[in-house]
Amino acid sequence: MSTDHLTELIIFAALFLLVSVMGFVASRWRRPDTMDNLNEWGLGGRSFGSWITWFLVGGDLYTAYTFVAVPALVFGAGAAGFFAVPYTIVVYPLVFLMLIRLWSVSHVHGFVTPADFVRARFGSPTLALAVAITGIVATMPYIALQLVGIEAVLKAMGVHGHLPIIIAFAILAAYTYQSGLRAPALIAFVKDVLIYLVIIVAVLYIPSKLGGWGDVFDAAKAKFDQTPAPSDGVLLDGTNQLNYATLALGSALALFLYPHSVTGILASRSRDTIKRNMSALPAYSFVLGLIALLGFMAIAAGVKPISADGKADTNTVVPVLFDNMFPDWFTGVAFAAVGIGALVPAAIMSIAAANLFTRNIYKEYIRPDATDKQEANVSKLVSLIVKVGAVACILLLDPEFSIDLQLIGGVIILQTLPSVGLGLFTRWFHRGGLIAGWAAGMAAGLWMLYQIPNPAKGKEHFGGSAYKLSELGLDTKMTVYVGLLALAVNLAVAAAGTLVCRAAKLADGADATSDADYTADKGDPEVKELDLSASA
Template identity: 50%
Template structure:
């Protein structure tokens, strides 16, 4: 795509605005005890319903969501709409367990999900497994936000060409990383919380204008779906009946269910929730956040619109479908606004993910396993440093590896993080039944199985980790691997807990010695 000064000028102006907001946020609602981890990482746990709504919206709907969901529609048709029921599942589940979890977090000072697990089960091994799983699931998710930024910079015509030096080609991404790292280090969670107001407002503006203006210009939704269906049929025929397009209903159902069940287990989602003022705030947000699902459905429609007008994405990469659609149909200044909204949708969740990773390292690795007492100041400082190092690692990942690997590893991250669900739910509601060793065994068995099953899924070139769905031995249809791994997890937990209880009841209690 070619460079345009009007588009770039509007884009740059809006990014400068949120950069200023990011640094100003360090003084926004700041408490006197600024060196406490609660203050830097959770904004002092003072965010009410209004701020929490924007923060969680900014956390949930990232740049890669705004790019990948319509890209899935563009590539595979109606299958891409799985993200809509997925969102319904996650809010329903969140309404059930998050208010109770947040109430405990406020009362006992939890900063991470591992803090809760450690307090409820008293097992360092189980807590360590939860921490490592959270970190591994977060890192590729963070890398994908930078992939989203890379797509926007490429759509702006920035970064040079394939023949240029790596420094010139990746300079815009390096600058964006440096700015993101600086204001996250300075302001902590307050920075993405403040920027989320601008990000969400612009996203709503762009999507609403697009779903009104584009159908009018193209002759209505009936015409769009008719032309889109013809384009998808032609694509399927040219691919020789591409099986990626003819996805089975079992895949659609389990992917929507599993993705929805997994989301609020991610460390960055828990960070946003723990920053709220209390259980009542979370309950209200779980009731009103589904409004974003309407927005998500509109975003998905952009992929069908790109199909209808025959967009040919840059380098055959469907992630460019939406940026090219917007660039083709809207004036340059509006394209600048749209690209800025998508870029902000990468920066907000990326900041929260980096903070969440820093919290896990400082609170659940450094503080937990260090022999000497850890001060609040050193714990907060380490979390800040790790938040920068994590972003640097994600940047190296994006610059040195094929970003298709990032997508595959992110899918693997979803398989991993869902296996922490039994520990969380048993810890909240039926702690007496679940044995901590059985929970650890179930987590390990499910993660190993899920990783192996995902490894066995091949790409078109025969490389491993080609997707996240496979056919388990007990079904005739393929399903999301995370669901089959979760079923295995639950079987191990239930049988292991029953066995542990049986062993305890058979071992007689020691008889106290007679005082005589």
């Protein structure tokens, strides 16, 4: 560790300590009589208003990995990296269609997870188990990827080794165990203020030092004109436009299927709270566009990613840019924004994964008579195990491989859309057809991902998520997002399976919900406190 970064380290550590204290204090914030149930520990009492929900959901969706990976992709590939902007714009109207209905039916029946809803809607513990396992598997690498953001800023400060990350996640585990969802909800205020501050300063200050935006884009164009990949550039070309569009759409469909996204929504006080937030959250999309532009700024600034073991770590592009451009004290603030930006989503993700295990595996198959307190205790313990697993992913796997797992996570979670997303609107699908579709979609998605190489990284398999349409017999160089192809297989098999099951007169599960459940709001007679331990 170099003394050249002493100021940055002190400021980074001070702000990290501040939010850690806030995490422990959160257990006393709006404290109920007891935290010994998932309604309170896992969902914050289902009572968060507009401001808290706005910061919580925004802090949940815009992670440390977003802060470093999106501009890193723009730095390496150009315009293709901006796919994240349209997908975050598309996603909010989808929430109006889907998650306000999930909020209503969940509050009527006391559901804590999307698998709870599937269990009641289709009367199938097996389908609910598939949804729960899918959610846990898709979330685990997402938690691990938050460590990538922290590692990137630590490397930029000259700190190497895994001990600082282990300490950071140990502290995170401790205050999450004690405070539950209230901890990330409170910390999200600090995280978002820091990120907005850093990005606004960056887009005003850095271009002025580089000669203006014209010079920034000219430098980016000059770089991509010299790269061998024709699809890299400041504009899309004919080979990647379709993949850009399908990746944006597929990512939007996947985003609110993730368990941690659902957790933030279910913690809201009312349907109106969700609607107001979906109207305001596009402000984050504007900030995301500015974050992406950091990739072009890094090109103009001549940033060289930090290398380790002979390999350049492109995730360090933004931290190195900040280190080169900002004074030391503000660089420390910027690094803290990225580091704290990892804590909020990691906490929510671990809580969401723990709730899935507790409600849909432990209570369903291991201890059906578990009390509220026993459920809460199991979730607390599992949330610790999930964080340990995330740290293990970084310690035991090549970080580049763990990043590739996030691509797989999006393809995987999309396979729950027929049962969770479409299930909110129709009961037409047979539970047997949905299970068959889920299995077919998983198999097709993983097979296509396995077939995709990445010669630049020396990978023969799992090298990306853009599948060549020529592999399907089409005479074109265009590619398409694997997730949508796998989802198409899923839907086709689910529909065909439903017709077969109906023709064979196979028994279908009973629907425990009613039409009125999907439009119930706070104050309606149906929306009441329920004994969560008795929920289906």
